[in-house]
Amino acid sequence: MKQFEVASIPGDGIGIEVVPQAERVLKAVADVHGGLAFQFHSFPWSCQYYIEHGVMMPENGLEQLKPFDAIFLGAVGDPNLVPDHISLWGLLIQIRREFEQVINMRPAKRLDGIQSPLQNPKDFDLVVIRENSEGEYSTVGGRIHSKEDEVAIQNAVFTRRGTERVMRYAFEVAAKRKCFVTSATKSNGIVHSMPFWDQVFKEVSEGYPAIKTESQHIDALAAFLVTKPASFDVIVASNLFGDILTDIGAAIMGSIGIAPAANINVNGKYPSMFEPVHGSAPDIVGKGLANPIGQIWTAKMMLDHFGEEELGSFLLDAIERVTRKGIVTADLGGAHSTDEVTTAIIDELYNAPSV
Numbered sequence: 001m002k003q004f005e006v007a008s009i010p011g012d013g014i015g016i017e018v019v020p021q022a023e024r025v026l027k028a029v030a031d032v033h034g035g036l037a038f039q040f041h042s043f044p045w046s047c048q049y050y051i052e053h054g055v056m057m058p059e060n061g062l063e064q065l066k067p068f069d070a071i072f073l074g075a076v077g078d079p080n081l082v083p084d085h086i087s088l089w090g091l092l093i094q095i096r097r098e099f100e101q102v103i104n105m106r107p108a109k110r111l112d113g114i115q116s117p118l119q120n121p122k123d124f125d126l127v128v129i130r131e132n133s134e135g136e137y138s139t140v141g142g143r144i145h146s147k148e149d150e151v152a153i154q155n156a157v158f159t160r161r162g163t164e165r166v167m168r169y170a171f172e173v174a175a176k177r178k179c180f181v182t183s184a185t186k187s188n189g190i191v192h193s194m195p196f197w198d199q200v201f202k203e204v205s206e207g208y209p210a211i212k213t214e215s216q217h218i219d220a221l222a223a224f225l226v227t228k229p230a231s232f233d234v235i236v237a238s239n240l241f242g243d244i245l246t247d248i249g250a251a252i253m254g255s256i257g258i259a260p261a262a263n264i265n266v267n268g269k270y271p272s273m274f275e276p277v278h279g280s281a282p283d284i285v286g287k288g289l290a291n292p293i294g295q296i297w298t299a300k301m302m303l304d305h306f307g308e309e310e311l312g313s314f315l316l317d318a319i320e321r322v323t324r325k326g327i328v329t330a331d332l333g334g335a336h337s338t339d340e341v342t343t344a345i346i347d348e349l350y351n352a353p354s355v
């Protein structure tokens with residue numbers, strides 16, 4: 001019996017609603033499989049925790065997380081309790097950085113039964129590989145002076161090591177897919193980091209002669225994601241560009257409530273972290289409206305990461321059989337609750353031909 005030890009951090013808002021639902025699904029997946037088990041250890045680190053303790057997680061929080069096979073996170077942020085830059089940097093971004101989760105992989109594809117806001121989305125199936133450790137998300141800079149003399153400086157950081165690493169990762173992913181990588185750039189407006197990004201992209205691409213490439217400026221690329229998403233395979237992007245593109249990816253799928261993500265540690269020194277693209281959605285919290293599919297699809301990415309790819313596909317198939325039946329939450333035009341959608345997915349797991 002294979003046993004996976006998973007650290008759960010539901011976090012804030014709807015994170016607290018969807019994480020237990022996805023855990024229920026994973027337990028069912030394990031039950032149907034028969035040869036593996038998940039043990040979840042839940043950590044209460046959140047904005048509520050901050051109100052009680054003055055920190056988002058204890059000083060030895062990372063040490064507590066390190067022994068786990070993976071971290072399964074919901075969402076962080078409750079702007080009514082704690083300013084976002086404090087809560088996100090105190091937990092989510094700290095884990096990404098300290099655990100060297102340098103790659104953020106975010107697929108977007110059309111699912112049967114879900115209406116895309118696009119008139120003709122075709123069968124798009126793409127993945128954004130987002131740099132997850134540097135770039136525009138940096139603590140380098142500061143604020144000085146006050147009133148009309150006030151100055152804020154925020155420096156973006158692009159290292160050769162980090163830039164090459166994310167690009168190589170994108171090429172490796174593309175080699176297993178449709179062999180096409182698009183680089184998100186903005187070298188017409190950002191005159192140091194983006195020409196560097198383009199240069200590294202060109203250099204890395206020379207090592208992958210079988211992979212087709214293109215570069216697109218981020219503004220045009222954002223528009224193309226709306227007008228012709230089916231033309232993309234793998235998109236490699238800096239931290240901020242990838243963040244923005246993946247909310248568009250989620251939107252064209254039909255809702256940000258279904259988009260999954262994986263924060264991947266590539267050197268094996270620390271656990272990877274799995275969390276949906278969406279945030280804590282304070283506007284719908286406590287109403288049973290949260291779409292659990294983003295968190296459940298994220299669980300599928302965790303299965304893939306554990307080497308259980310067949311089981312991952314089995315789970316995504318069950319999700320799609322449920323969306324095909326129209327059993328969906330309000331964000332997708334349905335009338336079903338978080339719990340009902342989850343239960344329908346679990347029923348599909350048990351009713352499917354066995355793995």
Ligand SMILES: NC(=O)C1=CN([C@@H]2O[C@H](COP(=O)(O)OP(=O)(O)OC[C@H]3O[C@@H](n4cnc5c(N)ncnc54)[C@H](O)[C@@H]3O)[C@@H](O)[C@H]2O)C=CC1
Nearest residue numbers: 075076077078079084256257278279280281284290291331
């Ligand atoms: N990785 C993370 O933990 C992230 C955290 N946040 C934080 O979350 C808080 C809210 O941020 P927002 O910008 O409002 O982004 P958000 O993703 O939480 O919500 C955006 C919109 O999408 C809807 N939505 C999101 N997830 C949904 C789901 N599963 N089912 C149905 N509808 C869903 C919300 O109701 C809202 O209308 C902030 O504190 C923000 O910093 C935001 C993005 C990512």
Ligand SMILES: CC(=O)C(=O)O
Nearest residue numbers: 088092243277278279
């Ligand atoms: C923070 C955020 O928006 C993200 O990780 O996608």
Ligand SMILES: [K+]
Nearest residue numbers: 075275276278
């Ligand atoms: K999240």
Ligand SMILES: [Mn+2]
Nearest residue numbers: 243244247277
């Ligand atoms: Mn985001």
